[in-house]
Amino acid sequence: MKKIWIGTSWKMNKDAASAASWAAAVEQAVERSDGRVQPFVIPPFPYLSQMAQTINAEAIQLGAQNMCWQDSGAFTGEVSPLMLKDCGVSIVEIGHSERRAMFGETDNTVNLKVLAALKHGLTPLVCVGDTADEKKWSVSVESVVRQVKIALFDVPFDKVTDVILAYEPVWAIGEGGTPATKEEAETVHRAIRDALVECYGQETADSVVLLYGGSVNLTNASELLDQVNIDGVFVGRTAWDAEGYVELLSIANSKLEH
Structure with missing residues (x-):
């Protein structure tokens, strides 16, 4: 049985003190777990080394929010996969919709980063999603599957099974986002899984971890995790508070008791 993945990206939030407090509270909860839930946290770059020294990497995986596809060179402001590994990172988030919309991330650069991450033994967590217009036009599935294939x-x-895919509808992300219903989320996840089957076969497709992200909260997390093709959740604001994150871990653990 696959693990249930429960992760959070802090985006551009927190400071050193609040990062340390979060880590201490969450690690206590993880120590009581039986290991069938996989927690991960993706802080801002300045706190990666601090978090690597604070958390147990065998229990809580540490991620970065972005990286360059080059190992080194004249790329001012960028961070290389080798630098991330030096900081104790095991996961790198790639292609978040905010990176695409505000910082020029493209499907092509997402692919280059995926290949670079795998080359250096990092787990790419690739974010894919549909816009509000694409949802209105009923092309959500086509848009998301295209992003996955590229x-x-x-x-x-x-x-392929070393890659994590996170479906994050653009219309569901952020403070004003509307979370996808469990049916909407499962429909797209099933389409992603079907595309993986078409490209790589059933066994490989079944082994790829698919996450849902987009206004996940303590009310809808349980029903999202009940869906056949959702292997975990990638959470924002609800998980920035340690108590909220610990409750999400508890919800995930409860799924394994049945």
């Missing part, structure tokens, strides 16, 4: 272009067959 992200995985030239990924070696035996490395």
Whole structure:
């Protein structure tokens, strides 16, 4: 049985003191877990080394919010995969809709970053999603599957299962976002899984971790995790508070008791 993944990205939030407080509270909860839930946290770059020294990497995986596809060079303001590994990172978030909309991330650069991450033993967490207009036009599935296929272009067959895919509808993200219903989320996740089956076969497709992100909260997390093709949740504001994150872990653990 696959683990249930429960993760959070802090985006551009928190400071050193609040990061340390969050880590201490969450680690206590994780120590009481039986290991069938996989927690991960993605802080801002300045706190990666601090978090790596604070949390147990075997229990809570540490991620970065972005990286360059080059190992080194004249890329002012960028961070390389080798630098991330130096900081104790195991996951790198790639292609978040905010990166695409505000900082020029494209499907092509997402693919380059996926390949670079895999080359250096990092787990790419690839964010894909549909806009409000795409939802209105009933092309959500086509848009998301296209993003998935481009992200995985030239990924070696035996490395596909090292990639995590997170469906994050753009219309559901942020303070004013409307969360997808469990049916909406499952429909897109099923389409992603079907596309993976078409490209790589059933066994490989079933092994790829698919997450849902977009206004996940303590009210809807349980029903989202009940869906056949949702292997975990990628959470924003609800998980920035340690108590909220611990409650999400509890919800996930309860799914494994049945």
